[in-house]
Amino acid sequence: MSLLAPLRDEINARRVSRACAGDAAAFRALYRELHPxxxxFVGRRVRVRADAEDLVARVFMAFVKHLGEYRRDRGSxxxxxxxxxxxxxxxxxRARRTALPLDAVAEVLPGAGDLLGELLAREQRDLLVDHIAALPAEARELLALRYADGLSHAEIAGxxxxxxxxxxxxVSRTLRELRGRLQAGAEKGAAEYVV
Incomplete structure (x- = not known):
């Protein structure tokens, strides 16, 4: 979380108040800050670019429609x-009745520069992705919000x-569970090579 987040939150709350009063410049400033x-957020969860763009537009339509309902005491x-x-x-x-996979939280691990290093890094990443995919949807969403979206615990709560x-x-419980699964997998792999 940035040290400037509380200041940003206060500025945006004031912009909402001014935008509700008809200040177009305040709304433009909100849009410029919030659009990226x-x-x-949407792009990491919706794979088809056109669908993601459509959803972003719908989010801002809802944002405008409900702008007067924002309450500072309920969050940023x-x-x-x-x-x-x-x-x-x-x-x-829900409308499409299809599953929407959350992006994997794990970033591509940097390779050692050689083929073996790249293969090992890819294997570790794939193992982590598999373990994350095996988590319940709520846990995957928490990790995505925390690490892919970079939100603080307070922002996730909001x-x-x-x-x-x-x-x-x-989040802490989920990370402990992932760490345990990875260690168990590593110990199992090491035992297979000892035989």
Missing amino acids: VVAG VHAWVLRIARNAIIDEV VLGLRADAVKQR
Whole structure:
């Protein structure tokens, strides 16, 4: 979380108030700041670019429609717009009746420069991706919000409608579970080579 986040949140809350009063410049400033955040959030969850762009447009239509309903005491504008985006994605998935895979949290591990190093890195990444895919959807979403979207525990709490300490505990529990699965897999692999 950036040290400037509280300042950004206060500025955006004031922009919402001014935009509700008809200040077009305040709304443009909100849009310029929030569009990349929403587009990245949606783009990491919707694979087809045209569908992602359509969803982003719908998110901002809902944002405009419900702008007067924003309440500062319920969280930041940032978390609020991401909650709108999350709900739009869920609605889209329900309408299509298909599964929407969350992007893997793991980034491509840097290779050692040689083929063996690249193969080992790819194998480790694939193993992590497999373990993440085996997690419940709620746990995968928490990891995606925390590490792919870079949200703080408080911002995730605002998106999901939970308490920040509950989010922190769930993320920590999920990471411990992943670490345990990876260690168990490594020990099993080592035992196979000893035989």
